[in-house]
Amino acid sequence: MEDRTYVVTGAASGIGAATAGRLERSGAKVIRCDVRDADVLADLTTQEGRAALVAGVTAASGGLIDGLVAVAGIALPSELTVRLNFFGTIATLEGLRPLLTASPQPRAVAVSSLSAIVAADEGLVRSCLTMDEDAAAAAARALVESGQGRAVYPSSKLALDRWLRRAALSWAQDGIPLNAVAPGVVDTETARTTFLDDPRTRALVAAAMPQPLGFPGPVEAIASLLAWTVSADNAFMTGQILYADGGAEATLRAGSTR
Amino acid sequence: MEDRTYVVTGAASGIGAATAGRLERSGAKVIRCDVRDADVLADLTTQEGRAALVAGVTAASGGLIDGLVAVAGIALPSELTVRLNFFGTIATLEGLRPLLTASPQPRAVAVSSLSAIVAADEGLVRSCLTMDEDAAAAAARALVESGQGRAVYPSSKLALDRWLRRAALSWAQDGIPLNAVAPGVVDTETARTTFLDDPRTRALVAAAMPQPLGFPGPVEAIASLLAWTVSADNAFMTGQILYADGGAEATLRAGSTR
Numbered sequence: 274m275e276d277r278t279y280v281v282t283g284a285a286s287g288i289g290a291a292t293a294g295r296l297e298r299s300g301a302k303v304i305r306c307d308v309r310d311a312d313v314l315a316d317l318t319t320q321e322g323r324a325a326l327v328a329g330v331t332a333a334s335g336g337l338i339d340g341l342v343a344v345a346g347i348a349l350p351s352e353l354t355v356r357l358n359f360f361g362t363i364a365t366l367e368g369l370r371p372l373l374t375a376s377p378q379p380r381a382v383a384v385s386s387l388s389a390i391v392a393a394d395e396g397l398v399r400s401c402l403t404m405d406e407d408a409a410a411a412a413a414r415a416l417v418e419s420g421q422g423r424a425v426y427p428s429s430k431l432a433l434d435r436w437l438r439r440a441a442l443s444w445a446q447d448g449i450p451l452n453a454v455a456p457g458v459v460d461t462e463t464a465r466t467t468f469l470d471d472p473r474t475r476a477l478v479a480a481a482m483p484q485p486l487g488f489p490g491p492v493e494a495i496a497s498l499l500a501w502t503v504s505a506d507n508a509f510m511t512g513q514i515l516y517a518d519g520g521a522e523a524t525l526r527a528g529s530t531r
Numbered sequence: 532m533e534d535r536t537y538v539v540t541g542a543a544s545g546i547g548a549a550t551a552g553r554l555e556r557s558g559a560k561v562i563r564c565d566v567r568d569a570d571v572l573a574d575l576t577t578q579e580g581r582a583a584l585v586a587g588v589t590a591a592s593g594g595l596i597d598g599l600v601a602v603a604g605i606a607l608p609s610e611l612t613v614r615l616n617f618f619g620t621i622a623t624l625e626g627l628r629p630l631l632t633a634s635p636q637p638r639a640v641a642v643s644s645l646s647a648i649v650a651a652d653e654g655l656v657r658s659c660l661t662m663d664e665d666a667a668a669a670a671a672r673a674l675v676e677s678g679q680g681r682a683v684y685p686s687s688k689l690a691l692d693r694w695l696r697r698a699a700l701s702w703a704q705d706g707i708p709l710n711a712v713a714p715g716v717v718d719t720e721t722a723r724t725t726f727l728d729d730p731r732t733r734a735l736v737a738a739a740m741p742q743p744l745g746f747p748g749p750v751e752a753i754a755s756l757l758a759w760t761v762s763a764d765n766a767f768m769t770g771q772i773l774y775a776d777g778g779a780e781a782t783l784r785a786g787s788t789r
Contacts, residue, residue, distance in 0.1 A: 389788075434788040438781055445743035445778040457767070485703035486767055494767035501759050509715070509744055509752035512781025513774055514788060520703040523696055523770025530647075530692040530772060 275301040277378075278338050279503060280330055282317065282365055283345035285310040287461035288384060291496035292342050299500070304333045307345065317345050317361030318353050327368040337375040340503030341366065343383040346429075348467055350422025352410035355397070358429035360406045363436060366451070373449055380503040381444070384495075385455040387518040389431035390525065391481050394424040401432035430455070434514050441512030450511040452502050457482050457518025460489040484519030533559040535636075536596050537761060538588055540575065540623055541603035543568040545719035546642060549754035550600050557758070562591045565603065575603050575619030576611050585626040595633035598761030599624065601641040604687075606725055608680025610668035616687035617659045617667070621694060624709070631707055638761040639702070642753075643713040645776040647689035648783065649739050652682040659690035688713070692772050699770030708769040710760050715740055715776025718747040742777030 279296050283289030284305035293303045306313040306326060313329030316322035330338065343365045346358045362383050373379035400412040413425045437453050444451040458464060458478060468474040469489060479488050498517050501507060516522035537554050541547035542563035551561045564571040564584055571587030574580035588596065601623045604616045620641050631637035658670040671683045695711050702709040716722060716736060726732040727747060737746050756775050759765060774780035 431788065438788055439785050441781050442743065442778065442785060445781075448744065450744065459767075485700065486706065486708065486769060490767040494764065497762075497764035498759075498768065501756070504755075506752065506755035509717075509748040509777050510756065510773070510775040511744060511778045512785075515768070515773065516771055517768040519767050520700065520769045523699050523703075527697050527700060527770075530689065530696055 275299045277340060277505070278302045278304065278334055279340040279342060280304045280306060280334070280338050280369060281342045281344060282306045282326070287463055288456065288459070288492055288495050288499070289342070289344035291492045292344065292499045295493070295496045295500050304330055304338070306330065317365060318356040323361065323364040323368060326365060330369060331372065334372060336372060338369065338372045339376040339379060341369050341373060341381040342499050342503055343381070346384060348426040348463070350417050350425050352413040354425045355401060355409050355413045355429045356406065358426070359401045359409070359432050362433055366440070370444070370449070374447055378505045378508070379449045380507055381449060381451045382499055382502040383433060383437060383453045384499070385434050385453040385514060386427065386430040387455050387457040387482055387516055387521050388427040389434055389455065390522060391427060392424055393427040393431040394421065397424065397428035398432045398435065401429065402435060438512055438514070445511050450502070450507055450509075452511060452513045452515060454495060454498050454502065455514050455516045455518065455522075456490070456495045457484050457516075457521045458489045459492050459495055461492055464489060482518070482521045483524045484521050485524065486519035488519065490519045533557045535598060535763070536560040536562065536592055537598040537600060538562045538564060538592070538596050538627060539600045539602060540564045540584070545721055546714065546717065546750055546753050546757070547600070547602035549750045550602065550757045553751070553754045553758050562588055562596070564588065575623060576614040581619065581622040581626060584623060588627060589630065592630060594630060596627065596630045597634040597637060599627050599631060599639040600757050600761055601639070604642060606684040606721070608675050608683050610671040612683045613655070613659060613667050613671045613687050614664065616684070617690050618664045620691055624698070628702070628707070632705055636763045636766070637707045638765055639707060639709045640757055640760040641691060641695060641711045642757070643692050643711040643772060644685065644688040645713050645715040645740055645774060645779050646685040647692055647713065648780060649685060650682055651685040651689040652679065655682065655686035656690045656693065659687065660693060696770055696772070703769050708760070708765055710769060710771045710773060712753060712756050712760065713772050713774045713776065713780075714748070714753045715742050715779045716747045717750050717753055719750055722747060740776070740779045741782045742779050743782065744777035746777065748777045
């Protein structure tokens with residue numbers, strides 16, 4: 274039995290649910306957060322929801338958490354995707370950071386996406402990184418209105434990657450490993466309804482994200498990696514974007530050791 | 532209890548010994564390989580030793596292994612470092628690949644080094660990648676003779692990284708995740724005798740490899756990550772160079788998401 278308390282956002286479904294379940298089966302306490310079916314209900318697209326998350330987790334944990342797994346995200350061609358995936362995730366990490374510093378072995382991880390290296394819009398990425406949420410939301414709306422809504426999700430994740438690479442240095446000074454896991458296409462209900470069930474979209478995505486180990490991949494493989502990154506065992510890795518994508522990143526950037 | 536058979540090279544000390552011990556404690560069978568104090572004795576700097584490794588592991592395993600952890604390596608300013616770290620590691624991976632293909636969930640991982648991104652010599656790296664071992668050994672000797680022997684070790688690891696990024700695509704076609712773990716400076720006996728015990732060298736290395744999470748880092752953190760990469764859980768990550776370095780890579784390349 275593991276004597277650790279974890280927070281998982283996006284825990285009601287998909288990767289978040291699988292990760293929460295895995296951590297619970299290891300004997301840990303898990304505080305599940307989502308907009309429904311969770312211990313702490315919070316809509317991370319809004320300032321009020323972000324405050325509700327911090328208040329709810331503080332109350333549920335007593336003020337100390339050992340690991341944070343920030344999964345909550347959406348893939349819609351909408352400004353909400355930027356508000357949730359980028360600003361909501363950063364608010365989650367920074368908002369719960371004080372609770373992590375109370376742990377003797379604190380860890381945090383966010384979920385990114387392999388699509389960040391495939392289809393992001395640099396303008397939207399830069400707009401996010403100004404940290405002006407309304408401006409970034411407007412930039413996302415402009416992309417949607419010009420027919421490039423598909424770029425919003427990858428851009429929100431690439432912006433998160435860039436933010437996290439730098440933030441990890443500050444977190445490391447506090448002794449908190451902070452990493453990202455970037456999945457390829459995995460078999461979640463959301464992925465099925467969003468594009469896997471549509472043969473044409475499925476073929477387009479499969480071509481853009483070549484996954485020699487399988488398309489789609491197993492959700493449990495992502496949950497397992499997320500669980501390792503926030504375990505006490507991970508005392509020495511930080512600031513990494515960990516591609517768990519069936520080989521897509523290695524295929525697309527085979528000539529680079531990054 | 533885990534019903535898997537693992538091979539660990541370099542298992543007599545340091546990261547290899549820690550990894551072998553960890554896998555054994557999980558209940559797995561481990562075939563320890565090294566030049567001494569091991570189940571299979573083999574000097575991977577020579578063709579004869581590489582053949583002895585394959586023959587010995589084949590005999591000890593019955594022809595099927597589930598995971599391979601290629602740790603064997605040295606950090607001397609010598610052509611032996613290129614022969615072992617690059618050519619010996621590739622011979623290990625390719626030589627034992629047929630035994631892995633007999634497993635329902637095969638995995639392989641090699642140990643690289645954070646130093647590969649800091650201090651490698653591009654000429655030696657390219658020489659290795661011609662796959663002409665004697666030519667690469669001659670290039671290493673030339674570096675040593677010109678007073679740049681310190682570049683040999685990082686170069687052997689960067690060459691391994693580049694080889695592995697491409698090889699992983701072929702391995703993925705066979706369903707075998709193949710990754711590398713690149714440690715920063717960790718607290719092994721070899722690291723102590725090589726440079727940690729010498730204040731001046733220790734300070735030089737610490738400056739070149741900034742590790743906000745600790746210098747040196749804990750060996751068990753590397754062993755834990757290696758063990759995860761070859762576990763059945765890792766069904767979907769391949770071709771990755773996983774920096775477990777206390778934040779050195781993230782510090783040195785903070786402006787890049789790679």
